[in-house]
Structures are given as structure tokens and as C-alpha cells.
Amino acid sequence: MSADQDDTLPFSQRTGLAPIPPQLNLGEVSDELRRLLWYAVHTDFQTCLREGYNGYYIHGRWREILRDVSVRVFKQMPDKVSYNGYDNEKRLKEVFTRSDIGVLFDFTEFLLRHAQSGSQFKSDVTAAFVDSRAAYRVIEGRTIVAVGTAEQAATFQRAIDDAERSLARGVRTHLINAGAALRKGDWSGCVRESIHAVESVAVLLAPDENTLGSALLVLERKGYLHGSLKAALSKLYGYASDEEGARHALVFSDKANIDEADALFMLGACASFVSFLISKGYSAEILSTAARHPV
Numbered sequence: 001m002s003a004d005q006d007d008t009l010p011f012s013q014r015t016g017l018a019p020i021p022p023q024l025n026l027g028e029v030s031d032e033l034r035r036l037l038w039y040a041v042h043t044d045f046q047t048c049l050r051e052g053y054n055g056y057y058i059h060g061r062w063r064e065i066l067r068d069v070s071v072r073v074f075k076q077m078p079d080k081v082s083y084n085g086y087d088n089e090k091r092l093k094e095v096f097t098r099s100d101i102g103v104l105f106d107f108t109e110f111l112l113r114h115a116q117s118g119s120q121f122k123s124d125v126t127a128a129f130v131d132s133r134a135a136y137r138v139i140e141g142r143t144i145v146a147v148g149t150a151e152q153a154a155t156f157q158r159a160i161d162d163a164e165r166s167l168a169r170g171v172r173t174h175l176i177n178a179g180a181a182l183r184k185g186d187w188s189g190c191v192r193e194s195i196h197a198v199e200s201v202a203v204l205l206a207p208d209e210n211t212l213g214s215a216l217l218v219l220e221r222k223g224y225l226h227g228s229l230k231a232a233l234s235k236l237y238g239y240a241s242d243e244e245g246a247r248h249a250l251v252f253s254d255k256a257n258i259d260e261a262d263a264l265f266m267l268g269a270c271a272s273f274v275s276f277l278i279s280k281g282y283s284a285e286i287l288s289t290a291a292r293h294p295v
Contacts, residue, residue, distance in 0.1 A: 021182040022133040023264060024153035026146055029101050029134075036128035037108060038096040044121040045092065049085045056085030061116040073110060105136070105144050112142045133183055147260065152268040159271035162278045163201070166287050171200045171274060178267050182260075190263035194270035198233065201277045205286050219277075224284050233273060 022030060048062035058066055066088055070081040074091075082088065095107050112122055122141040129137050135148050156179065163172035174197035181189035195212070202215035205224070209215040216233055219225040225233075281287035 020153050020157060021148075021179045021267075023135050023182060023260070024148040024156065026135050026148065026150050026153065027101060029104060030132055033128060033132040033134045034096055034104075036132055037104075037125060038093060040121065040124035040128055041092060041096065041111065042089070043124065044118070045089060054084075058083045058085055058088060061118070064116050065111065065114050068114065069110070073107065109142065109144055112138065133185060148264055152264065155268055155275070156271045159197075159274040162275045163197075166278050166281065168201055168204055168278065168287075171197050171204070171278075174200055175271065175274065178270070182263055182267060185260075187258040187260055187263040191258055191266045194263075194266045198270045198273050198277070201274050201281070202233075205277060205281050205284075219280075222284075224280050224286075225277075229276075 022028075045062055048058055048060040049056045050059040063083060066083065067078070067081050070076045071078050095104065099107065108125065111117055112125060119141075122138075126138040126141065129144075135146055136144050137147050139145055156175070160172055160175050163169070163175060174193045178190050178193035178197065181187075181193055199212035199215070202212050202219065203209055206215035206218040209218055212233070216225065216230045220227060220230045278287065
């Protein structure tokens with residue numbers, strides 16, 4: 001390890017093999033989100049520019065928006081507001097490229113909620129959050145909310161680290177693939193890989209079995225798994241198997257009926273179960289404690 005690497009980071013973050021999906025990166029704004037937000041604002045702003053004797057000036061809807069932005073956000077006196085196109089475009093771009101997340105989102109909400117903001121502008125801003133797979137979304141065209149939680153991110157990271165320490169490499173691979181699918185917007189792929197991660201660790205604990213259902217029965221029978229938890233896992237497995245196209249190849253349609261909320265839930269739930277089952281494996285001495293606490 002080089003001197004400039006932080007050895008307190010989990011293995012998966014040090015190696016870069018398992019980045020947290022962007023939907024769970026609370027408190028962060030990706031370059032892509034900034035670019036798409038500025039694209040939405042810039043496109044709408046450009047429709048209200050007119051050429052004059054001394055360059056471009058602001059006309060129409062954005063003249064009122066900029067007046068309110070200047071007075072209410074930038075705290076200028078109303079008689080000092082400039083309507084120069086170049087100056088205002090430069091100042092707006094600065095907000096979207098350099099502001100921290102709090103300032104950026106406050107400003108974006110201000111624009112969304114302004115009486116002169118049009119439906120196409122609101123639609124474009126909303127799409128920017130979706131297309132960049134941000135950890136936030138716009139609801140009702142006016143409010144930015146988180147779609148993931150810090151707890152989900154921590155649970156996902158812990159499951160990957162648990163799998164790495166227990167030498168459950170197949171489990172870890174499925175978790176990483178689930179996170180990658182979530183990043184790409186492949187919701188059914190995320191669900192499929194998430195449940196495969198649970199299936200892999202269950203089969204690891206019941207090596208004579210080859211499916212999650214049969215492995216859970218063995219674990220319950222041996223007293224390693226409470227009946228209620230076994231039932232919960234079975235229901236998750238049933239959902240992933242029954243939802244058309246989620247676990248198996250698509251047969252009757254081109255797209256499984258799964259959305260981002262489903263994928264986020266399954267990733268978090270399955271990651272929790274992975275860590276739980278690995279812990280049970282240590283307790284039952286099915287997994288080696290040497291792997292858990294390497295020398």
C-alpha cells in the first residue's frame with residue numbers, strides 16, 4: 001500500500017471494486033448532476049435572451065426570475081439589478097458548477113418554485129436527477145428529497161466487507177454486481193443480483209444444497225435460523241422469482257415490472273441478510289473465525 005493511501009478505508013473502497021451506488025451517496029453531487037442541472041437552466045435561460053446595442057439582455061420570464069434571484073438570493077438592492085445576459089449567465093453557472101450541495105439545492109428549489117418557471121424547465125430539472133442516478137429526486141416539481149439513506153449505504157458497505165473477510169467471494173461479487181446494476185438503472189438486474197447474494201451465502205452455510213429455498217430449510221432445521229426470519233427470506237426470494245423477469249430471463253415482455261424503489265429496497269434488505277447469515281455462520285462455526293479475524 002502506498003503511503004498516500006488510507007488504510008482505514010474498507011477493502012472494497014481501497015481497491016475501487018465496490019463503489020457505493022450513487023443513489024446512496026447522500027451529501028454528494030456528481031459532476032454529471034451538476035452538468036445536467038446547468039444544461040436545464042442554461043437551455044431555458046437562453047430562450048429569454050435578446051440581442052441589443054450593448055450585447056445580449058434578458059427578456060421575458062427570466063427577467064422577473066433574475067430580479068427575484070438577485071434580490072432574494074444574492075441580496076442585491078433592487079435598483080442595482082443588472083439584466084446583462086453575459087453577466088447573469090456567468091453568475092448562474094458559478095452556482096451550478098462550484099456551490100456546495102446545500103446552496104445548490106436551495107437555489108434549484110428556488111428556481112423550481114418561482115411563479116415564472118415553466119413546465120418544461122421543471123421537467124428537465126426533474127430528469128437531471130433521474131438521469132444522473134443521484135441520491136435525490138424532485139417531487140411535485142418543487143421539492144428535492146433523498147431516495148436512499150445513510151443507513152442503506154452503510155448496510156451495503158458492511159455486507160461487502162463481511163463477505164470479503166469471510167472469503168465468501170461469490171457473495172461479494174453478487175453484491176458488487178447489484179450495486180453496479182443500480183448505478184446503471186438496471187432495476188431488475190439489481191434485484192436479481194441482490195437475491196443471488198443471499199442465495200450464495202445460504203448455500204455456503206448449507207453446502208449440500210443448491211437453492212436458497214432448500215438451504216434455508218436446512219438452516220432452520222439445524223436451529224441456525226429462526227422460522228420468522230426464514231419466512232421473510234423466503235418471501236424476498238419469492239418476490240424476486242415471481243416478478244416477471246427479475247430473477248430469470250424475460251419471457252413474456254421486454255421489461256420487468258420493477259422500479260428504482262424496489263431495487264433500493266431489495267439491495268438494502270438483501271445486504272442486511274447477507275451480514276446476518278455470515279454472522280450466523282461464524283456462530284455455528286460453519287465459517288472459519290480465522291477468516292473473520294485474519295492474523
